[in-house]
Amino acid sequence: MAPPSDADAPVPLPVRGAQAAWLSPVVGDGSGRSARAEQDGYGDEEADAQTASVFSITGDELDPADAPRPLDEQRADAERVSMRALSRRGVSTSELRAMLSKQDAFDPDVIEQEIERLTRVGLLDDVALATDLVDRMHSRKGLGRQAIVADLRRRGIDQAAIDAALDAAADDEDDEFIRAIELATKRAGQMRGLDRATAERRLSGFLMRKGYNGGVVRIAVERALDGPRRPPTGGRGTVRFE
Structure with a gap:
């Protein structure tokens, strides 16, 4: 089996201020991986797969079949698992709770205490995430x-x-229109050989798959095909489809 490449390395979570002080022993310098983090962002399939390996740092010591462990030991392990998870990607409260509950290795009270601790120090913040x-x-x-x-x-x-x-x-609604128009205009440039109806259908499908609602899609498609100054009726815009 080929050795793992640098591309397989987990992507660290960018941290600032107080977070950096808490996470620096776990994250390291992140050398060579910041570009990958910028490319992938959060919420993608690779980041989801990374969370599945978080418990690998604990080995057999967290085997739920073992006798119940002292609460102090559980708290220390819960903190270690949480910090490792947070060093790899942004994690929501729900995701961390599910992660800590996954192997039945921690008492429910220990899990809630760890979540409260991380929330209190600002490392777990769903609004910021x-x-x-x-x-x-x-x-x-x-x-x-x-x-x-x-x-x-x-x-x-x-x-x-x-x-x-x-x-x-900022300017969430206006920005959504602007972004949709930019995407549609760029894609329209690749459709010059298509008739109008086909171009409209393909552009609409493209924007809908991007998650834009019907009203935004309709306006963006019109702007992309007719240009910023659309003739009142029946005219031709700046982009023609023969």
Whole structure:
């Protein structure tokens, strides 16, 4: 079997301020991996797969078949597992709770105490995570509001945190229109040989798959095919489809 390559290395979570002080013993310098983190963002399949290996740091010592361990020992192990998880990617409260509950290695009270500790020191913050994910998925991946909300819900982030993250996005509605028009205009440039109906259908499908709603899609497609100044009726825009 070929040795693992650098591309298989886990992607560290970018940390700032107080978080850096807590995570620095676990994260290291992250040398050579920041570009990968920028490319992948959070919430992708690779990041999900990474969480499955978090318990590998504990080995047999967390075997749930063993006799119940002292609570102090459980707390120390729970902290170690949590810090390792947080060093690899952004983790929601729901994801961390599921992760710690996964192998029945920790008493439920120990799990809740660890979650409370991380929340108190600012390492577990669903609003901050959601805000970062909104920026990454919208600005860098071109996803629409519907797709973003669906992904945040899949990550177990509650609606209040999702709403707060969306509210924090400046000019959210206008920005969504602008981004959709940019994507549609770029894609329209590849459709010059198509008739109007086919181009509209393909552009609409493209934007819908990106998570934009029907109203945004309709306007973006019109702008992309007709240009910013559409003739009142029946005219031809700046992009023609023969």
